[in-house]
Amino acid sequence: MSEVINEIQELVEDTQKGRYLTFAIGKEFYGIEIKYVTEIINIQKITEVPELPSYIKGIINLRGKIIPVLDVRLRFKKEAKEYNDRTCIVVVDIEDISVGLIVDSVSEVTSITENDIVPPPDANTGFSNKYIKGIGKVGDEVKLLLDCSKLLSDEDCDSLAKITQ
Amino acid sequence: MKKVLVADDATFMRTSLRMMLERNGFEVVGEAENGLVAVNKYKEMNPDIVTMDITMPICDGIKAVQMIKEYDPNAKIIMISSMGQECFVKEAIISGAKGFIVKPFKEDYVIETLAKL
Amino acid sequence: MTDNMDREPMLEMFIFETYQLIDQLEQALLSFEKGAGFEASINEIFRIMHTIKGSAAMMLFDNISTLAHSMEDLFFYLREERPENVEPSKIIDIVFEGVDFIKAETAKIESGLEPDGNSEQLKEKALEYLQHLKNSNPSSDNAKYEAKKEGTKESHENVEQKYYISSSKNTQKLMTNKYEAIIFFEDGCEMENIRAFSVVHDLESVAEIISYVPEDVMENSDSVQTIRDKGFKVVFKTDLGLDEVKDRLYHTVLLKDLQVFLTDDDLEGFEFIENKEIDVEQKEAQSNTEKKNIVLDDINEEQIKDFDKKSESGKASLENVKEQLKTVGKQSVISVNIAKLDLLMDLVGELVISGAMVTQNPDLKGLTLNNFSKAARQLNKITGELQDIVMSIRMVPLSMTFQKMNRIVRDMSKKLDKSVELEIIGEETEVDKNIIERITDPLIHLIRNSIDHGIERSDERLEKGKNPTGKLVLEARNAGGEVWIIVKDDGKGLNREKILERARVNGLIHKPEAELTDREIYSFIFLPGFSTKENVTEFSGRGVGMDIVTKNIEMVGGSVQIDSIPGEGTTFLIKFPLTLAIIDGMIIAVGCNKYTIPTIAILESFRVKNEAVIEDENGNEMIMVRGECYPVVRLHRRFGIDTEVTDFNEGIMIMLESEGKRRCIFADELLGEQQVVVKALPKYIKKVNAIAGCTLLGDGDISLILDIDDIIQ
Numbered sequence: 001m002s003e004v005i006n007e008i009q010e011l012v013e014d015t016q017k018g019r020y021l022t023f024a025i026g027k028e029f030y031g032i033e034i035k036y037v038t039e040i041i042n043i044q045k046i047t048e049v050p051e052l053p054s055y056i057k058g059i060i061n062l063r064g065k066i067i068p069v070l071d072v073r074l075r076f077k078k079e080a081k082e083y084n085d086r087t088c089i090v091v092v093d094i095e096d097i098s099v100g101l102i103v104d105s106v107s108e109v110t111s112i113t114e115n116d117i118v119p120p121p122d123a124n125t126g127f128s129n130k131y132i133k134g135i136g137k138v139g140d141e142v143k144l145l146l147d148c149s150k151l152l153s154d155e156d157c158d159s160l161a162k163i164t165q
Numbered sequence: 166m167k168k169v170l171v172a173d174d175a176t177f178m179r180t181s182l183r184m185m186l187e188r189n190g191f192e193v194v195g196e197a198e199n200g201l202v203a204v205n206k207y208k209e210m211n212p213d214i215v216t217m218d219i220t221m222p223i224c225d226g227i228k229a230v231q232m233i234k235e236y237d238p239n240a241k242i243i244m245i246s247s248m249g250q251e252c253f254v255k256e257a258i259i260s261g262a263k264g265f266i267v268k269p270f271k272e273d274y275v276i277e278t279l280a281k282l
Numbered sequence: 283m284t285d286n287m288d289r290e291p292m293l294e295m296f297i298f299e300t301y302q303l304i305d306q307l308e309q310a311l312l313s314f315e316k317g318a319g320f321e322a323s324i325n326e327i328f329r330i331m332h333t334i335k336g337s338a339a340m341m342l343f344d345n346i347s348t349l350a351h352s353m354e355d356l357f358f359y360l361r362e363e364r365p366e367n368v369e370p371s372k373i374i375d376i377v378f379e380g381v382d383f384i385k386a387e388t389a390k391i392e393s394g395l396e397p398d399g400n401s402e403q404l405k406e407k408a409l410e411y412l413q414h415l416k417n418s419n420p421s422s423d424n425a426k427y428e429a430k431k432e433g434t435k436e437s438h439e440n441v442e443q444k445y446y447i448s449s450s451k452n453t454q455k456l457m458t459n460k461y462e463a464i465i466f467f468e469d470g471c472e473m474e475n476i477r478a479f480s481v482v483h484d485l486e487s488v489a490e491i492i493s494y495v496p497e498d499v500m501e502n503s504d505s506v507q508t509i510r511d512k513g514f515k516v517v518f519k520t521d522l523g524l525d526e527v528k529d530r531l532y533h534t535v536l537l538k539d540l541q542v543f544l545t546d547d548d549l550e551g552f553e554f555i556e557n558k559e560i561d562v563e564q565k566e567a568q569s570n571t572e573k574k575n576i577v578l579d580d581i582n583e584e585q586i587k588d589f590d591k592k593s594e595s596g597k598a599s600l601e602n603v604k605e606q607l608k609t610v611g612k613q614s615v616i617s618v619n620i621a622k623l624d625l626l627m628d629l630v631g632e633l634v635i636s637g638a639m640v641t642q643n644p645d646l647k648g649l650t651l652n653n654f655s656k657a658a659r660q661l662n663k664i665t666g667e668l669q670d671i672v673m674s675i676r677m678v679p680l681s682m683t684f685q686k687m688n689r690i691v692r693d694m695s696k697k698l699d700k701s702v703e704l705e706i707i708g709e710e711t712e713v714d715k716n717i718i719e720r721i722t723d724p725l726i727h728l729i730r731n732s733i734d735h736g737i738e739r740s741d742e743r744l745e746k747g748k749n750p751t752g753k754l755v756l757e758a759r760n761a762g763g764e765v766w767i768i769v770k771d772d773g774k775g776l777n778r779e780k781i782l783e784r785a786r787v788n789g790l791i792h793k794p795e796a797e798l799t800d801r802e803i804y805s806f807i808f809l810p811g812f813s814t815k816e817n818v819t820e821f822s823g824r825g826v827g828m829d830i831v832t833k834n835i836e837m838v839g840g841s842v843q844i845d846s847i848p849g850e851g852t853t854f855l856i857k858f859p860l861t862l863a864i865i866d867g868m869i870i871a872v873g874c875n876k877y878t879i880p881t882i883a884i885l886e887s888f889r890v891k892n893e894a895v896i897e898d899e900n901g902n903e904m905i906m907v908r909g910e911c912y913p914v915v916r917l918h919r920r921f922g923i924d925t926e927v928t929d930f931n932e933g934i935m936i937m938l939e940s941e942g943k944r945r946c947i948f949a950d951e952l953l954g955e956q957q958v959v960v961k962a963l964p965k966y967i968k969k970v971n972a973i974a975g976c977t978l979l980g981d982g983d984i985s986l987i988l989d990i991d992d993i994i995q
Contacts, residue, residue, distance in 0.1 A: 045983065047875065047983070047985075047986065048875060048921075048923070049967060049973065050920070050970065050971075050972070051921075051970055051971055052967065052970065056967070059963065059964060059967070059976065060984070061982055061983070061984050063628075063632055064628045064629075064631035064632050066961055066963070066964055066976060066978075066984060067964055068963075068964045068966045068967050097964070097966050098964070099964075099966055152966065174329065175299060175333040175336065175337055176295065176299050177292070177295050177296050177299045177333075177337040177340070178336060178337065180292065181292060181340060184292070220328075220329055220332045220333075221329075222325075222326070246473070247332070247335065247336055248472065248473075249351075251473055251475065251476050251500070254473060254476045255476055255500060258476070258479065258480050258483055264480065264535045265473070265476065265480075267471070267472035267473050268336045268339060268340065269336070269340040269342075270340075271470070274468065274471055274536055277535065277536060278535045278536065281533055281534075
């Protein structure tokens, strides 16, 4: 994992366009734009916060900063899986909100040119994951590219607000 | 290094002067926000030079010059004045101030004024 | 300002200080308006304007500087002349306009823009009024004023004359050498005439001044230009040699060019005669000055009497100075960038955690390390204190914010022609800097709203049998681990029916109307969709609803409540949890979670037997303590936590109180009491019921802080 971080740091100087951090959830590989990623840490103790949707696992202490963590697996309505040493928290910074994303494992940083990205299939065809904004091809593999802001979208915040009222 | 006491009610002015002076090899040993404090600090610190604003609360710069001069006739005091305060500057000089600077001041002129004392 | 001046930090300081001065200025203006300490206010306003003028000129913000200058002139006149027919309200309006201009320009500077506003009109206004005052006051007074402005001529001339006599006494000694010196000063050094005067003044101690050109250095302001163009020429006699004279004159500050000639009286007959003439004049002048000296003595006596009078009142003024010094002492503060404080706080937080990681390191388990433990305790103590201090640095009293509201009330009541009095209570209450920043706008909004919609006009109030002057109370206080800010008016109160109707129209009601409490109905006005457009006025309307108030307050984790009694008034209660503050907390365990309860809310904790808990027909548990029955909340159930402690025999019961209501909560165990630093939950999570915030414990674990109000309600 540390190589990945080094790679990220090297990239900061470089243009970040078209660079994605890829990670695995089950058998699928996902990618998020590197510009959102601030840090990758090992899974650590999570403090539960009551009355939140199940995919928000709680909050963690990131060197004195308290950030919420989302289980991406649960967010995609997949079955829960016990965390292990491969489990990582990808800390992303989206519109000034820091959030940790819990993923099964982090794989690599890769470039995907726009030519290699196709739009996701229509929802009508049975493809239901609304957090995917495109599908990228890297060699033979397919990476599902996430729309980060949708992942934390307001729609959920609203439902959160309702729960707490 | 010459020790300077800066008296001015505006923090901004004190800091401007402090920065200018320290850049040019003066040591600012104290700051005073009014004339009374300036007099007390003068007695306490015995600075080589005092820069003295004219308009200050509680005790203005002219009175402070007179009080300092009374305590130490050899005190070297430079007045910090604005345009339009000619009469006060004159009064200060009669009272024993050694020179004056006109706001807004140029760094070179400030330094020359102090260096020539 | 010169190029090599570091502008950035100076700019920051300029902005900070200008804002500070403006705040002071507004205070001074308000007390000026109230007629309290009229003289003190004038002097203070004069001084502040003078300071702003100087600082702005240094930063080359000419529009601010010239405006401040015109205000300074106006107040100089007021201070020196005490004209009789002053209309304070007019002056205050002029200055307030000026203040607003300066504030707006400073705001532009702060956001990195050019301060490009035109102050010409405001400046004219101030000068026009000054002229008007001068015209309508006796001209003799004006002359006196002019004189004072020019140099308080009378008294200073006297001093000068005295010197002149004393120096002419030197002439008794034989002055052998006669010199003529021409002096040029550096370009742009300003006040060349005074510089010339200082040269003469300096020479007088060693020489006899015969003449100088221009002669009228002090009296005629044109002399400045002459000196710039042709230099300052001075003729004098002295015992000093040429080199000594040159040396002395070279010490003139900001000297650009100097020419010194030795002139010989005997060689030049013409000049000799001229000098004779001068000598005659000199004698005349001498006798003149001697006469004047007599007059001067009279004046002196008068002055002495005057002085005696003054010293009689000296005690009072000494007290005054002492008082002022005290306040000066209070203000001995430095300004620190808030970002640095945030960083410091984070670092201290990390320090505490790493400290704990060292002292509670698992590698040490089972070892007896007496010295180590001692050192570790000391470390913990110091880091703890450090943390406390960092926290307290961030705490700022609300007074500045509250005092700002005086201005709002003044402007509003004036424009709406209502009579309103503002009472401020508890302004010394300290809150976190973050809260201060967020509270100002909501408060302005609430106060405007109260004056606009709440408080009636005087005639209407009289009809209702109320005091014709409306009363607005702004209060702050610490209450049970929270900070409360209350805005209360004695106006007509909220119109329940009208609010209900509007809420109905806008589809904001989500439960049967009969079940709505008054408080819930009033709270509709804070919802984004609610806007009583018919009431839009210049002040409280502006198309922005009251929802901005709640939005701002919720951002720092606060909440707003409204109570209103028709005909008697409306009260807004703003509550802040102790965001970023320190509280005494009791740490409790429920399952593997640790929660913190503000100690202030805990009445007692005790163990109970299963039998002591009774259950009603709905499954609600209650406990009898000393004859009183209290509802019981099992935290593990409330929060859905797995724990082995579900039996009352094994856990602990904690009795809490908030706003007079009591309730018992059931937890696994008490872990201990400690001071904790309250942090807000991440923005993303927003407000969670029954959780007020969170805190980091020494081992790096997060503990949620319980919201006692939520649990009890």
